[in-house]
Amino acid sequence: MTLVQLRYLIAIADSGLNITLAAERVHATQPGLSKQLRQLEDELGFQLFVRKGKSLDTVTQAGAQVIERARNILAEAANIRAIAADLRNDARGELRIATTHTQARFALPAAIAALSISYPQVSVHLQPSRDAEVLAQLEAGHVDLAVISSAGTPPIFGVALPAYHWQRVIVTPPRHPLAARAQPPSLAELAALPLVSYESSLKTESSLRRAFEAVGLTPQIAMTAGDADLIKTYVRAGLGIGVLAEMAMQPGDTDLHCLPADHLFAACTTWIVLRRESVLREYMLEFIRQFAPHLERREVIRALAGDAAIADWPGVPDWHARDALAVAA
Amino acid sequence: MTLVQLRYLIAIADSGLNITLAAERVHATQPGLSKQLRQLEDELGFQLFVRKGKSLDTVTQAGAQVIERARNILAEAANIRAIAADLRNDARGELRIATTHTQARFALPAAIAALSISYPQVSVHLQPSRDAEVLAQLEAGHVDLAVISSAGTPPIFGVALPAYHWQRVIVTPPRHPLAARAQPPSLAELAALPLVSYESSLKTESSLRRAFEAVGLTPQIAMTAGDADLIKTYVRAGLGIGVLAEMAMQPGDTDLHCLPADHLFAACTTWIVLRRESVLREYMLEFIRQFAPHLERREVIRALAGDAAIADWPGVPDWHARDALAVAA
DNA sequence: CGCGTTTACGTCGTTCGTAACGATA
């Protein structure tokens, strides 16, 4: 068993069991990978993949277990390299972030811009994914950290650090009757109108849906879209009332009317999620400091060690309070 | 970075920074290790050890971190090999247990004997250690599991499975005044007598000591010894009253008088402790089944995955109830 | 016939052990 063999194994698994593709990705030749895979299987004494003719067809049950372990090994090897690179004060590196479109578009730019000034040699890779895939990316070791939202409880996998709280807002075209009213709408009023919101709000576990269900109502989702820009566009086009994250409202959106929805929907929390036991490069800590200034460096490192589930992190700011904090820091 | 290099690194760290000794242990030559160590340091770009002349003197700060990660890597590599060996139905293997003398002498023999009948090709290595060292052995990956006692809360490290509860007993020479009495002694009476007990009972956090302190008494520890056999010997010799674990009393101890002490001291729990995320060979599960029949195989595996702290495991037996359970299983 | 895998082969790099050397206490 070699680290190289394990690396090849993971590359094959991550390339849809296509050895040729995997070989390209690891900058090696296809016969090389084939042979190393065979040798690993010989040493272990069983097949990691089920063959169909000459091709790999599926992962065997035991193979999946081995792959899981191999990922841990490679992650720890990467950790060792990270320790080394930091000690050398190597300013180069990568920051790979898996996140949703909303975060990437509205919440992350400031922190990433700040980072690229302090660490111009660090290349940032944003991996936009659907909600469910974000954590999978992190678990597979394809990214260094994930940024993801949830209503209430933190995600199960990894170590979750609360970055900020946010609320939903209701968005209407400027001439819409709701915009003219002094009072914000009730859930019942909202249920009577066609809504435009995120794809994820269709799922039963969505906090939007649950808010309606709690009072025995069913929202009319006229349309869903993957990102807030699309939602705004279709609200402008008159398809319905938008329900989206407050972060998505920007100074330029003067042609839309925006109403608070704090009284209707529970607050959400955006989390920074890290692999437990992972080693963070110095610039990753800097990014966290930029994105969530209230997270003390020491506390982050302690949380990583898995010391405890830090449920009540002190002073998690609301979205609109973040700018002030960033300036102070 | 190679698995071999990491293995050598750990061997050196575990040999007190003596490369020659480490080389013997890994069945390689000393120059080989020297060179691999140097290459690893070159690749990482910093020293793992502080040199004093030519010899290794201490571990650098970063070196310690790397060693910790390397241990994880080697543990996962061992896990992969364990998966493979189990799949091949390989009946050979090792079972390395770190434990205290009392467990090794009185609690483990039955389970180990049973195991060596089902798996004659498995060689068992008992690593008797002092209380504090047992978990260190497990953490360093020198053993597969630890068996250790505590009063109340489970140990912090790893996954702890409760094996059984036990009480202390008071042991006197047969002609001692206490032996003739109908009533068991009180704490106050006991505090007035010279006691013989375990070394660990000297420590302030010992549950024995705490029981006395809770009522404002200080026991007179006339003598301490590392194991129960010694304590019994010195009780026979009249040095004092013995306070020891009930497991230590055996059918052959007819020349000693034994009194229950349930009413004086809190019950203790003996735990099986495993490294989180470790893969258990089939024979290790069999050993656990023998030693703690109430631990369901499925639950053990679930606990290993780190699903949750299973504080209230159902049906943890008392020591004297274990034989009945073992027969039933 | 293209795609993907295996087999075959030659080259190159690396590791390993032996042996000699050097430093330290």
Place this chain on the structure above:
DNA sequence: TATCGTTACGAACGACGTAAACGCG
């Protein structure tokens, strides 16, 4: 002077890439 680590060297192994063959859709 004994112990422990480094350097030097030659032999052997193993990994890698190129090229060709094989199977499958």
